[in-house]
Amino acid sequence: MTTVGADPPSPTPETPQSGVIRPDLDRIERILERLQVSSVRDTRGRLATRWQCYSLFFTFDGDGEVYAARTIYDRFFTVDDKPALRAVLDEWNRDTVGLKVYTATDDDGTVIIVSEATMHIGGGVTSEQFAATTTAWLNAAGSFHLWLGPRLSLAGLPGDPV
Template sequence: MSIDPSSIPNFGGRPANEPPAGPPGGGVIRPDQDLVKQLLDQMELKYVVDDEGDLAAPWEDFRTYFMFRGEGEQEVFAVRTFYDRPYSLDDKGRLLEVIDGWNRQTLWPKVYTHTHDDGTVRLIGEAQLLLGLGVGLEHFVSSTVSWVRASIDFDKWVVEQLGLEQDAEEGDEPGE
């Protein structure tokens, strides 16, 4: 299977009166890591394969992983972003207020906190797609692209909400 580059959504680049690019349909597929690699290549995103075999696209302040978990009808494709900016336990109440606002206003990624053994709090964003018996190629591509864009947007948004602008410098370019 192959991804038609014109089927990758262009957020903000298409005039409102222009129809979406890409062929209709696309058929039902069983996505795999090779398809995700092809999509990341077409999006011009750098990626690595980690020790567990998962794909990860690194940005300056976060890493986005593309993972397949489970088998058969229970298989799930997850896009999980680990935000590297550390917070203290004292910050956790404010963080929860901020990310609750994000989770109410948006569909993805759903963001939560993770407290490490050393007391450091970090944010994690996640979106999942049940693959079941297969998914439409266009749906898979548009969902994955949307989730990547939303992960980037969340990082910018949380920086604004918490007044961390001085820490953020062009954090939307992968591989920096």
């Protein structure tokens, strides 16, 4: 019985249950191999896939608690393009879930587009859940790329990747 006004019960420490795994980069590599997607490990310890117009990086935070996929698209803009670019990206963020997109500005002032998806995996996940999430993130990065070109053109921004 819970007392009115009492603090909610604290969650029990996360302990993996049977069928639950602690994913790592090796597991992602195996998933990508099954999907026939080539990958490499970069100097920063990320697992990367390269597509014609973007690169997708898979990472875990230092504690292995958060699994993330970050995509950098081969489209380059100026700071003056940011307001129109943000309006386009806001449309995607408003209408979709799971993959969020934003701008990043390099030291030289070049503006790029980045997408990101994350999943908390502190207590572990099932192998099936992890594979399905990884596959969904691959598909979402490609879907965003296909969606983006026409939207940029409508906004008067360069629609073709470099």
